[in-house]
Amino acid sequence: AQSVTQPDIHITVSEGASLELRCNYSYGATPYLFWYVQSPGQGLQLLLKYFSGDTLVQGIKGFEAEFKRSQSSFNLRKPSVHWSDAAEYFCAVRGTASKLTFGTGTRLQVTL
Amino acid sequence: EPEVTQTPSHQVTQMGQEVILRCVPISNHLYFYWYRQILGQKVEFLVSFYNNEISEKSEIFDDQFSVERPDGSNFTLKIRSTKLEDSAMYFCASTPSGLGANVLTFGAGSRLTVL
16 A cells, blocks of 8 residues: 655744755555645645656745655755745655545744 | 635534535546545545546545535535544545646645534
8 A cells, every 4th residue: 555654743944944855655666746735724735746757856936856766755855945835745645546645744834 | 727616615513414515626627536634634535536436435435425526517525424523624636637637636625623
């Protein structure tokens, strides 16, 4: 069965600092991988996705993620965080079944 | 940009009451989904729906739950007799067919509070 682990429940970074949110997945073949962001009281917005090809994918709002098959990881990065990036970030995996499996999320707090 | 619309945004109900959550998926999308997020927990898959029938459901989606596409635009989730543990944010999502079928577009959610 597919699963996603986000080891960091809560991360605090200063505005302007770099950010890396960790995501590890479990799936037998090459999965489809996603990062979603949820701002307070809002729905889930797609940041970026990986299906195949270039393992470094670019997303919206200056985010990028790198797929590393050897580590079963899909970490999300941003070189310089803005206060508006404070939100909850969810990594998700989709295999052959139609469902999307989410991680438990990482809450990002940005200090000024 | 096309979006998935959900109503109501917040509903409060008494335990044992029936609740219907409504969703208007993106107009050319063919696959529809419901997910839920209990406060402080992960987003969980409930059910997927295609061609007027359920294509997959989770163990959470028991006989108390049902989904329907009553017309060409709405997709509903009915909880027949609500329990306290049904309190959660419920997200509707949809995808087109083809290559885009792997990218879910989510609505803003309907928060259900069962008292």
